[in-house]
Amino acid sequence: MNVLVFSASPNHDGLTAACASAAVAGVRQAGGQAEHVPLNDLQIGMCQACNRGWGTCQQDHECQVEDGFQALHARTRQADAYVLVTPVYWGEMSESAKAFTDRLRRCEAVRRDESCLSGKPVIAVAAAGGSGNGTITCLFSMERWIQHLRGQVFDLVPVKRWTREHKLVAIREAARTMVQGETVSQGTSELNIHPTAEIHPTVLLEGKVTVGAYTKIDSGTIITGEVTIGHHTLIRCNVVIRGRNTIGSYTHIYDSVCIEGGRPAQVGSSMAAVPDRSIIGDDCWVNHGVTMHGTQLGDSAAVGLNACCDYNTRLGKGAVLANGSATHHDQVIPENCFAEGVPAQVVQEEITDEDRKRYFGLVPAMWTHYQGDQIEERIRQKQAQT
Numbered sequence: 001m002n003v004l005v006f007s008a009s010p011n012h013d014g015l016t017a018a019c020a021s022a023a024v025a026g027v028r029q030a031g032g033q034a035e036h037v038p039l040n041d042l043q044i045g046m047c048q049a050c051n052r053g054w055g056t057c058q059q060d061h062e063c064q065v066e067d068g069f070q071a072l073h074a075r076t077r078q079a080d081a082y083v084l085v086t087p088v089y090w091g092e093m094s095e096s097a098k099a100f101t102d103r104l105r106r107c108e109a110v111r112r113d114e115s116c117l118s119g120k121p122v123i124a125v126a127a128a129g130g131s132g133n134g135t136i137t138c139l140f141s142m143e144r145w146i147q148h149l150r151g152q153v154f155d156l157v158p159v160k161r162w163t164r165e166h167k168l169v170a171i172r173e174a175a176r177t178m179v180q181g182e183t184v185s186q187g188t189s190e191l192n193i194h195p196t197a198e199i200h201p202t203v204l205l206e207g208k209v210t211v212g213a214y215t216k217i218d219s220g221t222i223i224t225g226e227v228t229i230g231h232h233t234l235i236r237c238n239v240v241i242r243g244r245n246t247i248g249s250y251t252h253i254y255d256s257v258c259i260e261g262g263r264p265a266q267v268g269s270s271m272a273a274v275p276d277r278s279i280i281g282d283d284c285w286v287n288h289g290v291t292m293h294g295t296q297l298g299d300s301a302a303v304g305l306n307a308c309c310d311y312n313t314r315l316g317k318g319a320v321l322a323n324g325s326a327t328h329h330d331q332v333i334p335e336n337c338f339a340e341g342v343p344a345q346v347v348q349e350e351i352t353d354e355d356r357k358r359y360f361g362l363v364p365a366m367w368t369h370y371q372g373d374q375i376e377e378r379i380r381q382k383q384a385q386t
């Protein structure tokens with residue numbers, strides 16, 4: 001996740017700067033990329049309210065006042081999340097914050113759901129002096145700005161000279177959580193669910209479960225054990241995922257699939273070098289009714305309807321196991337091979353996307369990407385409305 005951290009003070013060593021540094025530290029702690037933008041170092045003038053007040057930006061969504069704004073506008077469009085820190089001046093944002101936020105709002109608010117902030121999380125920080133007077137009105141105007149741009153208010157943090165130390169911790173934690181997702185303890189479970197993930201209320205999550213951004217999990221699914229699921233992944237209804245499992249990004253797992261982590265390597269007849277565990281790569285496609293035990297799928301591998309993978313099955317990158325086929329334990333289907341039958345046998349090597357399309361009617365990895373992006377779009381729209 002790329003996060004822009006705007007700060008809007010003329011002082012490079014004051015409270016505003018300290019708050020921005022705390023936010024940068026939180027983003028980096030969570031593995032995100034943070035870019036600090038000190039607005040006072042840029043030449044960004046005020047909005048000229050051209051076109052008799054309506055602005056040409058209403059049509060073309062670009063500002064005609066040429067200065068440092070254009071480059072920053074482009075960078076803002078690229079980011080995934082934002083932190084805006086301003087000193088409190090007269091109960092309001094500082095002048096540099098106002099100039100930037102006014103012009104961005106002019107260009108983007110009319111775009112509604114197409115706004116560059118739409119559905120993206122934003123943390124607003126108002127850094128005040130000793131009195132703290134006007135912090136709330138300042139945050140109020142920041143919140144309204146975020147809402148005009150259809151951003152998602154992730155947190156609003158007031159800080160003043162006397163609360164500096166614990167609020168710096170709060171800002172760091174807010175930024176870390178925004179990137180990483182919050183860890184919620186439920187009984188003995190530790191759930192780390194990204195705020196943009198969409199999980200149906202009937203889904204049961206138990207154990208240590210991590211779910212990435214824009215992943216969607218549909219009704220009746222049970223996920224229990226130590227399970228990590230990437231971003232933009234789709235898990236349909238009544239799926240059971242149990243044990244130690246890693247599931248990648250942009251992967252699809254369809255209805256009634258059963259995935260089990262497997263059994264220890266030293267016990268029983270499995271030849272696995274490490275304890276069996278399911279590792280499903282990125283862009284994989286696991287079709288309705290599939291059963292998999294301790295199976296590993298390379299990126300873009302596909303498993304057809306009602307297929308079975310016994311313990312320690314390995315499908316290489318881009319491999320396909322045909323509908324209704326079954327592997328025996330420890331079986332390997334190499335990269336880009338097509339295997340079919342019970343027990344499954346490789347019937348074609350070096351398959352291409354044309355072959356995949358002929359068999360499935362689509363190229364699974366392309367479909368999972370297309371759908372993953374569609375789901376992100378729908379989640380963004382929903383979150384912007386709430």
Ligand SMILES: Cc1cc2nc3c(=O)[nH]c(=O)nc-3n(C[C@H](O)[C@H](O)[C@H](O)COP(=O)(O)O)c2cc1C
Pocket residue numbers: 009010011013014015016017087088089090091092127128129130131132133134135160
């Ligand atoms: C023109 C001006 C107006 C200010 N107005 C307020 C105010 O309304 N409420 C407040 O608590 N502090 C106010 N302050 C104090 C600043 O918010 C405070 O010093 C802040 O920490 C400055 O950020 P910096 O350390 O990054 O410069 C004001 C400061 C200035 C220069």
